[in-house]
Amino acid sequence: MVDGGMRKLLTGNAAAAWGARMARVDYVPAFPITPQTEIIELLSDWFGDGTLRGKFVTLDSEHSMLTAAGAAAAAGVRVFTATSSQGLVYGLELLYTLAGWRVPLVLVNVSRGLSAPITLGPDHNDVLAARDTGFLQLHAETCQEVFDFILMAYRLAESPAVSVPVLVNLDGFQLSFTREAVELPSAEQAGRFLGPFQPLHPGFRHSRPVAQGVAVLDGATYSYFRYQLHRAVENALTEFPRVAAEFAETFGRSYSPLELYRADDAELILVMIGSYATKAKAAVDRWRAAGRRVGLARLRLVRPLPVAELRRALAGRRAVGVLDQNLAPGLGGILFQEVAGAVAGMANGPAVMRSFVGGLGGKDVSDDEFDHLLSTLEAARPEDPPADVELLMTQSEWLQVARSLTVAGKEGGDHAGSS
Amino acid sequence: MRVAREHFHNLKELPKTEQLEPGSPLCAGCGGLSALRLVHQVLGENVVWVNAAGCMTLLATFPYTPMHASWLYTTMGSAAAGAQGVRDALDILIESGRLPAEENLHVVVLAGDGSTLDMGLSATSAAIHRQLDFWYLCYDNEAYGNTGFQLSAASPLGSLTATTHHGATQRKKDIFEIWRAHRPPYVATLSAHDPLDLAEKIARGKELHGPKLLLSLAVCPTGWGFDPALGDEIAKLAIETGVWPLKEAKDGVVRHTYRPSRFRPVEDYLRPQRRFRHLFAPQRNEELLSRLQQQVDAYWRDAT
């Protein structure tokens, strides 16, 4: 079978599996979790039928899966693995560990809301819980980006200036189970962009023993290694444009850490990540058609956070809204805090910033909600009193929730302590 | 009664090459280190240790390590999965010609009883189930020693730990039988007191492919409360009273490699240890002492 060189209808999950296939990964430790399973099922088939050489192995948990992944990468093979939601947080200890080992591997996370309550629909609380682990984070909007980001992720991870693991995120359902056309390069073309794995670590061998992942009990030395990790992750800001330029040259698709959509002369900017950005673009088009100057800034790279790009993109805007598909209880939207931090202290920073939370647990963000968000931004004035984070939920959705509460025997509210 | 040994007949035949340099931060008289040193000497230098959190994690404390062989500290709960990753990677590299076969290593998990019996058990059970070709050395000092000797699932009935005011109320979890229930090719108990038995078991295991457990009693002067000079005597008493049986199970079939011709009373083992002091003073706890003796008696009544 001739690999690739074709345009194919693929789910986001299949695009992820194809990414690993085109990267000619040696090793896939796996553990199933909805909505990620299709990825590992496909890879299992491809190792089984000889399309991929190396080994696919099912572990007993994500914690074990990530341990095996990191250990194998430390030993010198190219590793791919994937998880979602509870799995990501079950293995969270290892995300810190693997980044600390500075091993290059690619982990796909298929975003899904976290328990409790247990749910299946997507949001970004899982992946953003991993934001401080030392993994790079690339967030896809389309199935094409899922595939492309995996190839780019290996280049970033294996670069000597970086050498940290990379997490590629795609949203459950909205990408994982959604099919759209994906350009797959030929194996030869993919191989030109991503050559064979050249390990930077010595691995484990008789003639060259090494102690890896050792304890460091001295605070100054510990600070040194942690700071080296920070610098390595930051180096990806310099590496990303280089890798992206080569990617564009090879495949004709060009990526920046921060995508700007109709933002040039926009007074109002919406900032977000993930697949719902597609709907945000539709909203921008609607508002542009009505003659309003609105635009979108979508982060492809969340770690490292492209602060300079954000500051350039948001300078001088009348209002900036951040749509978070996550909720940090007691804080609000996580990205809002990051974006606000990025523009803090700017002389010509955005005059107003507003925080919105929507699309939790796979809830739709409807056209009405985008319109409400943009209207709120349009009406916002610097002299307004500080605004709380706003939960996006339509009245009809709320009525449906209220009906469910009634069915569950929760007639009326016990308003104790509420305000 | 001692079973015949094929590989090691006297101390002179034991390997003389030290695999560990001195200067480690471990306690003077550490029984876990005794076991590790002897096991490493017999396994040889072609080893990568995959370590779980415990006392031995301190061996490799930056920038020093006593190990000449390779080492990877993983986590408390997933050392066996780390062994899986390393073993699989070595196989892939050798098979694809990227690593010469002579560079191959034995992959050995090094973990204490805390990790082995509880947190790391799921990862280990799965590795055995997958028939991973690896060794697992557990140094069993019968408590969470590295954190100051708190109760673990290996703490024997009645023993005092930092978290059992009146002594452990449960029996020690039987990890030998848990491993054996998975039907791995080899499971053995060891004691540094009997280095020939220890060496012989490693030699037997070396001939077998798959998961192999080496479960060593690790006498712990700090946690058990005895003069470190007495380490070997305590280890010997554990064997001669029948508290620590020396045995192996090849493909699930149990054989005791040593059976004391006359068992000494269990009390002889308990009395020198501070963790059992409350069983003797201010007054003897006859009920618990006889239960402990009965447990050992019952074990050997059924022993093969």
Place this chain on the structure above:
Amino acid sequence: MIRVRLHGRGGHGVKTAGRIVGSAAFHAGFHGQDAPVYGAERRGAAVASYAWIDRGPIRERGVIARPDLIVIADETLLADPASGVLAGAETATALFVNTDRVEALALPDSLRSRVIAADLTSRTLAALGRAAALSASLGAAAVRLLGAVPLDALLQAIRDELTAIGVAPTELGKNEQLARDVFALLQPLAFADTGKSLSLAAQSAPAASERTGGSMAQVGYEGVMRGTPSILSGGNSAARHTGAWRVQRPVIDPALCSRCGLCFVQCPDGVVSLDAEGYPVIDYDHCKGCLLCQRVCPVGAIHEERETRAW
């Protein structure tokens, strides 16, 4: 404020001695803090603890870099640069050393005049029957030197702290008597108590430049191999001389040795090697002094000798 830093080896009771200082200050109505330092090290390895005492709130945490009083339980620590015993000693008012041979101490001349020495080990051995159970005597020495804390606060602190670590009631009296003796033995340092602050008279605030130790480090990206917590120089732990942990030294008499090799086999740290004729040789740079070899020797060819050190 008076800052006290206590140094010893694991097993000396340095943590408890620090607590006795903090506790005595507390009972005497002062503000106090105490804290031990934790590391990988075990019984016999270098350890330290800290105590702060003042009339007002203690606005410090963590490390005492510039102690006013340094209390050293084991003189061999002076020869071990890694122990950090003399860090910040140049501005200390006094250094107390537990020793019976003060003239032989490895000390820079600039510090010699500030050394106060007493042999606590012999007193402790006589009082308690154990040379290394130094917490009461060390704590008493530190409290006495502080000057501002009375004997009854010290004795209360000793009862509290020793009870807390499980010392039998029958042993408390012996420890209290030992503390009284040490208290009587030493002369307090001159101190100044304004009612708002407490300080040792010779204490002077370091200049700002001294305090920061100079400029901040600038660390850049240093590459993967260097910047990863791994060790490429396997077996380098031999550079750490754990021989200083010993209280007793095992000594082999070759005339009695049967060359059975048991001591070689059983040494946990592998510090017994066999020479060309098969005789065991002990590496005293590293032998931690567990004396397991002495007990396993079937012919009694190994005897123990007290280390020729103060403790």
